[in-house]
Amino acid sequence: MVWLAVCSKGVSPLVIFENGTVEHDRYIKEVLPVAPKFGNDTFGAAWTFQxxxxxxxxxxxxxxxxxxxxxxxxxxxHWPPNSPDSNPLDYCIWDELAHQVNWEAVKSKKTLINEVKRAVRKVSVDVVFESCSSWTNQLSQVKGNYLR
Structure with missing residues (x-):
């Protein structure tokens, strides 16, 4: 499993779980501390995590x-109900990441991990920015309702 965050200025460091499952306790211990550091380094003290x-x-x-x-x-x-498609990672970034992976180079778990790391570095900043801008616009339009 991998974890990644995005913002209008780019992508966070990639967190890779090579073994085991990820439950809330592991998520809190190994993933969540990455996000505030990335957010604070990128934006200072004024930003929102979703x-x-x-x-x-x-x-x-x-x-x-x-x-x-x-x-x-x-x-x-406070997240819009029944709206998984309003998450920039789900409707845009994972697809962009998959397009950046050289699938022919993937022969093992190790080469898959290396390709994912390489692909994250190649994700277009413009694509990330547009995706995050779209998210902001969608949230302002839903006003607590379903996405249409």
Whole structure:
């Protein structure tokens, strides 16, 4: 499993889980600390963290950690209902990343990991910016309703 965050200025460091499953406790310990560092280094103290509705994201302890460690956080109760397509990673960035992977070079787990790392570095900043801008526009339009 991999974890990645995006913002209008680019992509976060990639977190790769080579073994095991990721439950909320591992997510809190190994992933979440990456996000505030990336956000603070990129924007200073004025930025918002948002995540999708994955079980480990909406777990009470994950939500509590986020509320304590991010300058602003869109919690699970304020994320537009039934709107997975409003997440820039889901509707744009994962596809862009998959296009950047040289699938012919993938022969093993190690080469897959190397290709994913290489692909993350090649994701277009313009694509990321447009995706994040679209997300901001969508959120301002839904006003708590479903995406149309």
């Amino acid at each position: 995540q999708d509705g994955a079980r480990l994201h909406i777990h009470a302890k994950s939500q509590e950690w986020c509320d304590k460690h991010f300058p602003c956080f869109i919690d699970k109760d």
